[in-house]
Amino acid sequence: MRPTIGLLLVFLVASCGVFRNTSPAPKREFRGVWIATVANIDWPKDPNAPWETQQEEFIRILDFYKNLNFNAVIVQVRTAGDAFYPTDLAPWSRYLTGKEGKAPTTTDPLEWMVKTSHEKGMEFHAWLNPYRATMSLDTVSLAEEHDLKKHPEWMLPYGNKYYYNPGLPEVQEKLTAIMEEIVLNYPVDAIHFDDYFYPYKISGEKFNDSTAFREYARPGQSIDDWRRSNVDSLVKKIHVAIKKHKPWVQFGISPFGVWKNKDTDPRGSDTKAGQTTYEDLYADPLLWMEQGWIDYLIPQVYWSMDYEPASHRKIVSWWSENKSTANLYIGNGAYKVKNNPDKAWDQKDELRQQVEFARNSGGIQGNAYFSAKSLMNAEKEVVNTFEKGLYPLPALTPVSPLSSSFPAVTPDLLEYSISGGSVDFTISPAEAANWDYALVYKARKKNAKLPADPKNLLAKIRINEDNRFQLTGDLIRNRKKIFVSFLDRYGKESHPIFLHLDQSRQHDSKR
Structure with missing residues (x-):
């Protein structure tokens, strides 16, 4: 993995395709x-x-x-x-x-x-x-x-x-x-x-x-x-x-x-x-x-x-x-x-x-x-x-059985800046264009052994053409720890990444 800028990234050990249902409804439906x-x-x-x-x-x-x-x-x-x-x-x-x-x-x-x-x-x-x-x-x-x-x-x-x-x-x-x-x-x-x-x-x-x-x-x-x-x-x-x-x-x-x-x-x-x-x-x-x-x-x-x-x-x-x-x-x-x-x-x-x-x-x-x-x-x-x-909780749509067999690949560089309580993310490399959405989950435990659970989902955010997405202040609520995963064009979810957001790094993101 290439070094990140001011981030702590911890990959969960669970595979991206596995989910233990802890909610009344499936994670994918x-x-x-x-x-x-x-x-x-x-x-x-x-x-x-x-x-x-x-x-x-x-x-x-x-x-x-x-x-x-x-x-x-x-x-x-x-x-x-x-x-x-x-x-x-x-x-x-x-x-x-x-x-x-x-x-x-x-x-x-x-x-x-x-x-x-x-x-x-x-x-x-x-x-x-x-x-x-x-x-x-x-x-x-x-x-x-x-x-x-x-x-x-x-x-x-x-x-x-x-x-x-x-x-x-x-x-x-x-x-x-x-x-x-x-x-x-x-x-x-x-x-x-x-x-x-x-x-x-x-x-x-x-x-x-x-x-x-x-x-x-x-x-x-x-x-x-x-x-x-x-x-x-x-x-x-x-x-x-x-x-x-x-x-x-x-x-x-x-x-x-x-x-x-x-x-x-x-x-x-x-x-x-x-x-x-x-x-x-x-x-x-x-x-x-x-x-x-x-x-x-x-x-x-x-x-x-x-x-x-x-x-x-x-x-x-x-x-x-x-x-x-x-x-x-x-x-x-x-x-x-x-x-x-x-x-x-x-x-x-x-x-x-x-x-x-x-x-x-x-x-x-x-x-x-x-x-x-x-x-x-x-x-x-x-x-x-x-x-x-x-439907008390969100759900991801099922992946087509006709989709490609390769798994979603987690990006190896994820940068962020904090401004006015919102967090702006940028992902790379160029292959990031293959990702459609970022999924942001509450992190109850840093070393959680389960993949991201829909009951902890904060937001499903569309990634724009510049490979950027934003987590707004009303969603983050001064939260310091989150998990982020990505959905590729086929709807496959990448491994969740653990992030410890450094709130002291608040600055003008346009700088």
């Missing part, structure tokens, strides 16, 4: 919330409101969930052939500016949202709907740069919407380019798809992709298998595009909760779902996991624990048993709490039971909740379930 922008479900409330008002609303959402110790937001940045960021590949979203194609007053909302989320210590997962092209059959209000206007041959009407035809190679190329552009231009933590692949079936209507089927299907291939292969192809292409540029950026998908019912396949779950992700949406998440194309899966298990046709309990157990090479989280229907004909949702502890069941299922590593406004508008007793029971 995905705690995400979907922020839906389509139809202004969660944000912004008013697309015609000034950008400053929209910013305040977004920060209010982040603060609410940060205070509940959530660690990730899944923000919808493409709803239906549109965009919440500047691009030549899609028009500006009407849900952001009130009119499709109209630019906002700010330069780049997505850049601001990612930066603000990271400053709060939360991951930002960019949520995109790939195949949904419009929210109605009315095309008059579409911008001229919308793909339906530019490439009507790519589109198929179904129900009251238009969809991109997943069987066209040109569509796959365009959608892959959209995802690739976001990964290249923004420091997002993940690209995220929800359950909208081929559209949910409508009785008496036909999704008329027969022309593409005749042209592109392999000899002897059924239309169902061909449709699934189209979705598989897109998933694989996006995985390859992401990992080619930024292998630490994750790719996650949130499919419909039931893969198949047991009555159509003995491998399926003991459920009676009216539609399934494999047979009706032509999506095969089991294959995506097996092939290593996704980092995580969040099945939408939006039913109560013992709902007869599709029991939350049975479905979560099924996913846990069928997990392979991907992290597995559960999607919970927070929007149903005290707002559903199923009276189980009237019970204040329904969500608590679901989260605890997932934790005890073996293969589940966290949860995500739809949608943001649901808990924000919930009664205090429901919010208390998280604040005082489920």
Whole structure:
């Protein structure tokens, strides 16, 4: 180790990947919330409101969930052939500016949202709907740069919407380019798809992709298998595009909760779902996991624990048993709490039971909740379930099983200066650019034999482009001893370092 400047550094003997759970919740657990922008479900409330008002609303959402110790937001940045960021590949979203194609007053909302989320210590997962092209059959209000206007041959009407035809190679190329552009231009933590692949079936209507089927299907291939292969192809292409540029950026998908019912396949779950992700949406998440194309899966298990046709309990157990090479989280229907004909949702502890069941299922590593406004508008007793029971302490997000095998490397030089009670840190060498966050823990004992415990976590601080971070006076509170560890781009935590802060060294840090 190179000498440090005025610091005492003591490495803990415990390895960075080991943690003995001394708290009610795991140290690593995905705690995400979907922020839906389509139809202004969660944000912004008013697309015609000034950008400053929209910013305040977004920060209010982040603060609410940060205070509940959530660690990730899944923000919808493409709803239906549109965009919440500047691009030549899609028009500006009407849900952001009130009119499709109209630019906002700010330069780049997505850049601001990612930066603000990271400053709060939360991951930002960019949520995109790939195949949904419009929210109605009315095309008059579409911008001229919308793909339906530019490439009507790519589109198929179904129900009251238009969809991109997943069987066209040109569509796959365009959608892959959209995802690739976001990964290249923004420091997002993940690209995220929800359950909208081929559209949910409508009785008496036909999704008329027969022309593409005749042209592109392999000899002897059924239309169902061909449709699934189209979705598989897109998933694989996006995985390859992401990992080619930024292998630490994750790719996650949130499919419909039931893969198949047991009555159509003995491998399926003991459920009676009216539609399934494999047979009706032509999506095969089991294959995506097996092939290593996704980092995580969040099945939408939006039913109560013992709902007869599709029991939350049975479905979560099924996913846990069928997990392979991907992290597995559960999607919970927070929007149903005290707002559903199923009276189980009237019970204040329904969500608590679901989260605890997932934790005890073996293969589940966290949860995500739809949608943001649901808990924000919930009664205090429901919010208390998280604040005082489920998430009393912070948690780190799980590391992807597709991440690199090498461990996080602790920096060998760490400098600090104290000014006005705050502590400014600088880390080196140049490889410090691979670190995203500093974790600062209270040091109860200098020679503690346990790795840093979340109950002692003071702050999770984003490291800036100059390899600096600051521990503010309200957090340090004249504390002399702390532990500092670092999270790399993959989310791996380095060995904690013991620091004895010399309060007598207070000076102007700009000097």
